[in-house]
Amino acid sequence: MHGTRIDEDVRGALSTVYDPCSVAAGRPVSIVDLGLLVSADLDDEGELTIVLCTTFPGCTMAPHFTRAAEEQAREIPGVRSVRVRVDPEHAWTPSAATALPVVPTPAGVIPWALRKH
Numbered sequence: 001m002h003g004t005r006i007d008e009d010v011r012g013a014l015s016t017v018y019d020p021c022s023v024a025a026g027r028p029v030s031i032v033d034l035g036l037l038v039s040a041d042l043d044d045e046g047e048l049t050i051v052l053c054t055t056f057p058g059c060t061m062a063p064h065f066t067r068a069a070e071e072q073a074r075e076i077p078g079v080r081s082v083r084v085r086v087d088p089e090h091a092w093t094p095s096a097a098t099a100l101p102v103v104p105t106p107a108g109v110i111p112w113a114l115r116k117h
Contacts, residue, residue, distance in 0.1 A: 006076070010040040010050065013072040020061040031065055035096025038087055046080030048073055053090035062086050 014037055015030045022029040031037060031052065038051040050069060054062050066084045073082045 006040065006042045006048075006078075009076045010048070010073060011037070013076055014050075014069050017065055017068040017072055019055075020064050021055075029097075029099055031069065033097060033099035035092060035098065036065070038090050042079065046078055048076065048079045048082045050082065050084045051087050051090075052084065053087055053092045055092050057088060 011032050015032045017031050018028045019031055019034050019036070022034070034055070036052050036054065038053050040048060040050045042048045050073060052062075052066060052069065066086060070082045070084045073079060073084070
């Protein structure tokens with residue numbers, strides 16, 4: 001990230017963008033808390049580049065949360081333009097998350113995302 005202020009501003013703006021799958025499950029988690037924010041950089045001209053990842057390569061919801069991230073990031077003071085992209089090479093793991101949705105599961109069943117691979 002480019003400095004502490006922009007880091008805090010980006011995290012603050014994107015903390016209002018929720019992962020669509022967690023919302024559909026009734027347990028909303030922001031893309032920041034889920035660990036989907038890979039990087040953000042503000043250049044000297046005010047262009048903010050945000051790189052996100054997905055929880056799995058076939059995520060069909062990425063266009064929705066990247067568009068929402070772009071809209072929220074445009075509101076950050078000093079940002080003239082925003083570019084948001086998904087890095088398909090960045091492997092997300094549950095350890096990247098600061099909060100995971102709590103989804104009830106049958107006793108003895110471990111959700112796939114929490115299994116050791």
